[in-house]
Amino acid sequence: MKIVHTSDWHLGHSLYGYNRDEEQASMLRQIEEIVRDEAPDALVVSGDIYHTGQPSAAVQKMFTEAVMRIHRSRPEMAVVVTAGNHDSASRHEISRMLWKTQNVYMIGHADKEHPDAQTVEIPGKGFIIAVPYLNDRKVPQGYYQDLLDRVAQRNRDGLPVVLSAHLTVSGSDFRGHDDARDYMVGGIDSIELDALGTGYDYAALGHIHHAQTLAGSGGRARYCGTPIPVSFDETYPHSVSVVEIAAHGERPLIRETAIRNPRPLVNIPADGFGSWEEVTALLKAFPQDNPAYIRLNVEVDGFLPPEAKAEALSILAPGEADLCYIHARKKCSETTGRKMMTVAEFRAMQPLEVAKRFAADSGADFSDEMEALFREVEQAVQEDKRNL
Secondary structure (H helix, E strand, C coil), rough: CCEEECCCEECCCCCCCCCHHHHHHHHHHHHHHHHHHCCCCCCECCCCCEEECCCCCHHHHHHHHHHHHHHHCCCCEEEEEEECCCCCCCHCCEEEEEHHCCCCCEEEECCCHHHHEEEEEEEECCEEEEEEECHHCCCCCCHHHHHHHHHHHHHHCCEEEEEECCCCCCCCCCCCCCHHHHCCEEEEEEEHHHHHHHCCEHHHHHCCCCEEEEECCCCCCCEEECCCCCCCCCCCCCCCEEEEEECCCCCEEEEEEEECCCCCCCEECCCEEHHHHHHHHHHCCCCCCCCCCEEEEEEEEECCCCCCHHHHHHHHHHCCCEEEEEEEEEEECCCCCCCCHHHHHHCCCCCCCHHHHHHHHCCCCHHHHHHHHHHHHHHHEEEEEEEC
């Protein structure tokens, strides 16, 4: 079985007041081209279709027209779309029966009374178990394994099994998220990889924006990441994943296919922060005839000069680049020697990293014994959470 795996489209997302319809339409056209070129058996969209549970009529039209174009490019292909935490599960299912006539499966709710309704069988090719976003605290123990076991009873020909889900797996790299409450900093409200159960050949995951194949999964569990960035902190490549599975039990072959953003998000400087003089010099050198959104990352002694924004805008005019905002960070304190960090940098830290940094800043010794004790407590917290 061959699938194209994508997620976290966030249609309708605007960036500091700038409308991103052009970029999102371009992204959808590129996915359509990838489907046409790759000829997969299924397109799997693992949640967060929209950026809000109440998308505008124009945004819903963009989605509908794109999915229909994708369907027409390969009518025999199944399109499996699950709701994410940004989506309205009910809105997702309003036209479920109508979509099914076009070989498009919209899964908004987990059907606990009829769990087999969440499985899409592609005759002679494989099975896709589609799990929408669920409140992790309300997921019954063994929920994913039960779905997999039910498919195993039907899978007499040893066909590949794909598990699609929108969730956070502990230990995943969620760099780039600008709202950590959505993505469960430090493993809180996340699940362990083994909670997904056994018996799937590929776990098509959504929710985390940084594309990655999870350590410890044997190459079988992957976040495909966002096709285009949602924030300036997503400073990594963006793509969709093309996955081929020869047979049940075989390790999947995964390729990334890049998605080009016609209006990229640009940090100045590209890495770290610079003084106002350094940043404005880089801004003057930026090719302003290229469409782009720009964030200036400035390190200051106290505060930015009041005319900073006006000065930056005067440098940009009249090109096509747009200044979104100036990200100011205070310099390190010379008296304490502590390294300052942004909120985004703090949110990306794991609990152990926070503890070690706190100890270092406090002048305490974080010994190997203390680290072992910390890990033991962290594991106990995770076990207690799973037993809730």
